[in-house]
Amino acid sequence: MTIRDVAARAGVSPATVSRVFTQPDAVAPDTRRRVLDAAEELRYTPNPVARSLARRRTGNLGIVVPDIANSYSAMIIKAVQLEARHAGYALFVAASEELLDDEERVARALAPQVDGLLLASPLGTDAYLRELAELVPVVVTNRLVDGVSAVVAESAETTGHAVEHLHALGHRDIAYLAGPDGYSNTRRLAGLRDAGDRLGLRPVVLGPFPARFSSGVRAADLVLAAGVTAVVAFNDDIAAGLLNRFADRGVRVPDHVSVVGHDDTALAEMVTPRLTTVHIPAGAAGVTAAQMLITQLRGDNGAPRRSELSSELIVRGSTGPAPARPA
Amino acid sequence: MTIRDVAARAGVSPATVSRVFTQPDAVAPDTRRRVLDAAEELRYTPNPVARSLARRRTGNLGIVVPDIANSYSAMIIKAVQLEARHAGYALFVAASEELLDDEERVARALAPQVDGLLLASPLGTDAYLRELAELVPVVVTNRLVDGVSAVVAESAETTGHAVEHLHALGHRDIAYLAGPDGYSNTRRLAGLRDAGDRLGLRPVVLGPFPARFSSGVRAADLVLAAGVTAVVAFNDDIAAGLLNRFADRGVRVPDHVSVVGHDDTALAEMVTPRLTTVHIPAGAAGVTAAQMLITQLRGDNGAPRRSELSSELIVRGSTGPAPARPA
DNA sequence: GACGACTGTGTAACCGGTTTCGCGACGTTT
DNA sequence: AAACGTCGCGAAACCGGTTACACAGTCGTC
Numbered sequence: 023m024t025i026r027d028v029a030a031r032a033g034v035s036p037a038t039v040s041r042v043f044t045q046p047d048a049v050a051p052d053t054r055r056r057v058l059d060a061a062e063e064l065r066y067t068p069n070p071v072a073r074s075l076a077r078r079r080t081g082n083l084g085i086v087v088p089d090i091a092n093s094y095s096a097m098i099i100k101a102v103q104l105e106a107r108h109a110g111y112a113l114f115v116a117a118s119e120e121l122l123d124d125e126e127r128v129a130r131a132l133a134p135q136v137d138g139l140l141l142a143s144p145l146g147t148d149a150y151l152r153e154l155a156e157l158v159p160v161v162v163t164n165r166l167v168d169g170v171s172a173v174v175a176e177s178a179e180t181t182g183h184a185v186e187h188l189h190a191l192g193h194r195d196i197a198y199l200a201g202p203d204g205y206s207n208t209r210r211l212a213g214l215r216d217a218g219d220r221l222g223l224r225p226v227v228l229g230p231f232p233a234r235f236s237s238g239v240r241a242a243d244l245v246l247a248a249g250v251t252a253v254v255a256f257n258d259d260i261a262a263g264l265l266n267r268f269a270d271r272g273v274r275v276p277d278h279v280s281v282v283g284h285d286d287t288a289l290a291e292m293v294t295p296r297l298t299t300v301h302i303p304a305g306a307a308g309v310t311a312a313q314m315l316i317t318q319l320r321g322d323n324g325a326p327r328r329s330e331l332s333s334e335l336i337v338r339g340s341t342g343p344a345p346a347r348p349a
Numbered sequence: 350m351t352i353r354d355v356a357a358r359a360g361v362s363p364a365t366v367s368r369v370f371t372q373p374d375a376v377a378p379d380t381r382r383r384v385l386d387a388a389e390e391l392r393y394t395p396n397p398v399a400r401s402l403a404r405r406r407t408g409n410l411g412i413v414v415p416d417i418a419n420s421y422s423a424m425i426i427k428a429v430q431l432e433a434r435h436a437g438y439a440l441f442v443a444a445s446e447e448l449l450d451d452e453e454r455v456a457r458a459l460a461p462q463v464d465g466l467l468l469a470s471p472l473g474t475d476a477y478l479r480e481l482a483e484l485v486p487v488v489v490t491n492r493l494v495d496g497v498s499a500v501v502a503e504s505a506e507t508t509g510h511a512v513e514h515l516h517a518l519g520h521r522d523i524a525y526l527a528g529p530d531g532y533s534n535t536r537r538l539a540g541l542r543d544a545g546d547r548l549g550l551r552p553v554v555l556g557p558f559p560a561r562f563s564s565g566v567r568a569a570d571l572v573l574a575a576g577v578t579a580v581v582a583f584n585d586d587i588a589a590g591l592l593n594r595f596a597d598r599g600v601r602v603p604d605h606v607s608v609v610g611h612d613d614t615a616l617a618e619m620v621t622p623r624l625t626t627v628h629i630p631a632g633a634a635g636v637t638a639a640q641m642l643i644t645q646l647r648g649d650n651g652a653p654r655r656s657e658l659s660s661e662l663i664v665r666g667s668t669g670p671a672p673a674r675p676a
Numbered sequence: 677g678a679c680g681a682c683t684g685t686g687t688a689a690c691c692g693g694t695t696t697c698g699c700g701a702c703g704t705t706t
Numbered sequence: 707a708a709a710c711g712t713c714g715c716g717a718a719a720c721c722g723g724t725t726a727c728a729c730a731g732t733c734g735t736c
Contacts, residue, residue, distance in 0.1 A: 024692055035716045040694055050714060070462045071407060072692035074398045075721050082441075082462075090427040091615070093420070100417040103444055112459065114409075115442040117430055132439065135397045135409075235619055262619050269621045288418070292562055292589050294596045294621050351722055362686045367724055377684060399722035402691050683732080694720080705710080 023066045032060035043068050083315065084114040084132040085140040086125060092233065093287040094257065094304055098142050098163065101308025109316050111137070118145065120202060120232070126150060133158045138315040141165070145204060159324075161315045163307050165205045166328075171314055175307040175331035176206055178213030180300050183335040184254055184282045185217035185225070187298070192344035193252040193280060199241050199264075200229030201256030210284060214254060226250060231260060238263020242271070251279055251344045258283035258290045258299055265293050265340065276342030286336055295339030303331050350393040359387035370395050410642065411441040411459035412467040413452060419560065420614040421584065421631055425469050425490065428635025436643050438464070445472065447529060447559070453477060460485045465642040468492070472531060486651075488642045490634050492532045493655075498641055502634040502658035503533055507627045508540030509547075510662040511581055511609045514625070516548045519671035520579040520607060526568050526591075527556030528583030537611060541581060553577060558587060565590020569598070578606055578671045585610035585617045585626055592620050592667065603669030613663055622666030630658050 029036040034057060041049045042057040049057070060066075074080040083106045087095035099115060106113045114132055118125035122145050129146075133139060138159040144151060151167045154160055161171045188196055198214050201207045207230065218225050226248050231237035238260035245253050245264065255261035261283030268275055275281055275295055283290055286301035310329050318324070356363040361384060368376045369384040376384070387393075401407040410433045414422035426442060433440045441459055445452035449472050456473075460466060465486040471478060478494045481487055488498045515523055525541050528534045534557065545552050553575050558564035565587035572580050572591065582588035588610030595602055602608055602622055610617055613628035637656050645651070 025694095026692080036693080037695080037716060037718095038714085041715085044694075048714080053714080067461065069692055071398060071401045072721090073694075075396075075402050075723085076692080076694040078694095078721065080398060090430060091420070091423045093418070093423075096418045096420075096423050099442070100444065103417060103442065104446075107443070107455070112441055112443065112462070114439055115426070115430065116434070116439065117427065119431075128434070134394065135439070235615065266619060266621065288562065289616075289619065292593060292616065292620065294593065352724095353722080363723080364687080364725075365685060368685090371724075375684080380684080396722055399691090400724080402693085403722080403724040405691070677736105679735085681732105681734085683730100685729090685731105687726105687728080689726085690724080691722105696719080697717090699716090700714095702713080703711090706708090 023064050025066075025068070028057065028060050028064055028066045031064060032057045079137050079319075080135055081111055082114060082136045083111045083138050083140065083312070084116065084136040085142065086116050086118055086129050086132065086144070087142040088118055088120050088145070090115065090117045092259070093289060094285050094302075095142060097287065097304040098308040098311075101305040102140060102312045105309050105312035105316070109312075111316070120145070122146065129154055130157075137319050140311055140315060143204060143206060155326075159315060159318050161311045161318075163311050169326055171318065171326045171328065173307050173311040173314065173329045173331065175302050175304065175333060176209050177330075177333050178209045178216065180333040180335055181210045181213030181254070181284070182217035182220075184298075184300055185214055185221065185223065187335060187337065187341065188252045188254075188280060188282065189217075189221045189223065191252075191280065191341060193250075194223060194344070195226070195248075195250040195252070196223060197226045197228055197245050197248050197250040197253045199231055199238070199245070199253060199255045199260050200227055201233045201260070202230055206284075207256060210254075210256065225254070229256070231256070233257050233259055235259045235263040235266070238265075239267045242267030242273075245279070246271070246273065252282070252341070253279065254282045254284075256284060258285045258287045258297055261297055261299065261340070262289050262293050265295075265297075275340050278345055280341040280344070282341060290336075290338070298338045298341040299336055301334045301336045303333070306331055350391050352393075352395070355384065355387050355391055355393045358391060359384045406464045406646075407462055408438055409441060409463045410438045410465050410467065410639070411443065411456075411463040412469065413443050413445055413456050413459065413471070414469040415445055415447050415472070417442065417444045419586070420616060421612050421629075422469060424614065424631040425635040425638075428632040429467060429639045432636050432639035432643070436639075438643070447472070449473065456481055457484075464646050467638055467642060470531060470533060482653075486642060486645050488638045488645075490638050496653055498645065498653045498655065500634050500638040500641065500656045500658065502629050502631065502660060503536050504657075504660050505536045505540030505543065507660040507662055508537045508581070508611070509544035511625075511627055512541055512544035512548065512550065512552070514662060514664065514668065515579045515581075515607060515609065516544075516550065518579075518607065518668060520577075521550060521671070522553070522575075522577040523550060523579045523581065524553045524555055524572050524575050524577040526558055526565070526572070526580060526582045526587050527554055528560045528587070529557055533611075534583060537581075537583065552581070556583070558583070560584050560586055562586045562590040562593070565592075566594045569594030569600075572606070573598070573600065579609070579668070580606065581609045581611075583611060585612045585614045585624055588624055588626070588667070589616050589620050592622075592624075602667050605672055607668040607671070609668060617663075617665070625665045625668040626663055628661045628663045630660070633658055
């Protein structure tokens with residue numbers, strides 16, 4: 023069923039049929055009726071591929087995340103997907119699996135078939151990201167690159183608040199479980215160090231660990247061996263792994279050791295005790311990034327924009343007063 | 350940069366350039382060299398949209414899941430995405446948000462711009478699914494529809510095993526927390542009833558509940574009020590919610606009450622105690638479904654296929670001997 | 677040396693839409 | 707009644723590739 027079939031059936035030219043579907047009030051009401059009826063009878067629906075070619079825009083957005091199964095990514099994808107659909111875009115999703123090469127390959131493959139690209143916590147170099155941004159409108163999250171629009175929902179300060187919180191509870195020996203090298207980990211580490219310096223603490227840094235539950239399980243024993251009374255983990259998954267292993271070893275949280283996560287994913291509320299964690303507004307970041315991209319696509323000049331969302335320490339049950347002596 | 354630019358630069362016709370990129374050994378080695386050099390210098394890369402139009406296939410697959418943030422969906426998406434990429438396809442992801450209308454709308458919107466469509470646990474009617482399958486090759490998971498290829502990883506029997514397990518532990522009063530109406534819930538309920546009849550038990554059915562953590566939290570008190578000693582939940586999220594609320598109320602698992610989940614998502618290992626759960630091989634189902642779809646696209650006649658994966662009861666810490674008297 | 681098979685390449689139609697441009701009909705203005 | 711603006715529509719070019727077909731040149735065969 024092509025536009026020409028419909029045109030023939032309705033006794034008009036293909037151009038008119040096209041208009042009916044793109045600028046309906048550029049065509050006389052009764053002609054429109056005839057065309058719509060013909061389209062209906064033929065069960066015609068415009069071919070989006072042909073339309074993309076002619077219009078030179080696809081109506082698609084793409085997003086590249088480090089790992090789909092990771093709940094932080096999932097929150098962003100979900101937000102972006104909703105926002106995209108709302109604006110009439112479909113969404114391509116691709117995962118880099120935390121591999122630099124894949125990220126680049128995937129992004130380049132996606133670029134020519136989308137109108138805009140979102141990169142969540144990208145690993146690539148600044149130069150590559152800028153180059154990609156030449157090719158297609160790009161918005162990155164959790165990353166700052168000159169000349170590329172960005173949404174960050176990451177503040178070193180808030181990690182600092184976590185340290186202050188622990189310090190106020192009497193903790194003096196704190197460990198940080200590093201995540202994969204990248205913007206987030208660097209910022210979190212910086213916030214930790216700053217606050218540590220201010221308060222006269224020298225946090226022990228362990229890792230880097232993959233940002234997974236199993237890393238936390240493994241790290242738990244290292245933490246105990248390090249003789250600290252509190253741990254700040256790169257993310258909630260790692261923190262949940264800690265809690266799990268601590269429970270198995272009979273180490274009570276927060277009585278023996280306090281645990282702080284990052285991200286405030288759904289998991290934080292699901293574990294026992296609930297996680298004290300640095301809330302990163304992933305959903306809001308996704309929405310903002312998507313909107314930013316879409317406004318850019320609507321012509322709003324090409325100047326890169328930047329948006330900063332505020333994070334916040336959420337105190338729950340996994341932190342408490344430091345024990346008299348380390349676990 | 351179009352194919353004609355490259356052709357001009359290399360001193361050949363557009364057809365030859367096209368051949369270089371599609372059937373490289375149909376063109377003489379030195380011509381090929383010249384074309385590739387020209388393409389390189391012009392940083393030319395074939396426009397996938399134009400290519401899709403001409404070839405009448407897009408190189409894209411689509412997947413519609415009930416909820417992206419749901420970890421069961423995430424496991425499937427991840428598996429499918431990997432498999433798709435491996436076969437040279439990009440993946441569209443869309444969520445129905447558990448809304449029937451959205452599912453249909455989204456699927457129809459995706460259909461014309463993909464070569465094949467995967468529907469994970471679809472809600473739509475059989476008729477609609479069959480109709481969709483006329484439009485574009487479709488594979489569904491966790492659902493059986495005549496004439497549509499399917500992968501099921503759901504067996505009523507395994508839910509029955511959970512009941513036997515509980516019965517063997519001395520439980521006589523069991524509750525089932527129903528999930529959203531659909532294939533999975535129906536099967537699970539059937540398995541439960543069958544086993545119940547066989548063993549002389551009459552499970553109390555509560556719900557239906559949305560398949561979320563918060564449902565479990567809410568359901569926990571209903572469960573206690575029902576005076577049962579064991580609960581089988583529709584999925585792990587609900588089960589985790591139960592554990593959470595039980596912990597808050599001081600109800601010990603499995604001493605006071607035993608809990609069984611479904612799906613064996615990552616969460617099952619993350620909670621305390623670890624969840625006894627019916628393992629559904631979501632990843633394998635995703636891989637199988639994707640492969641099935643891809644083989645179908647490769648011409649392998651149009652006959653609908655069907656694949657059944659086996660589920661399995663995984664016993665972990667959340668189930669134990671029935672207490673002398675209900676909690 | 678003529679014939680046929682095979683290779684490599686170009687011409688042009690095609691995929692299914694969109695959009696520029698121009699034309700005729702009609703209504704308004706003077 | 708002539709001049710002008712507006713409206714609705716069609717013809718045709720175009721988006722950027724692919725591919726059927728034709729054709730020229732080369733090689734092997736009898």
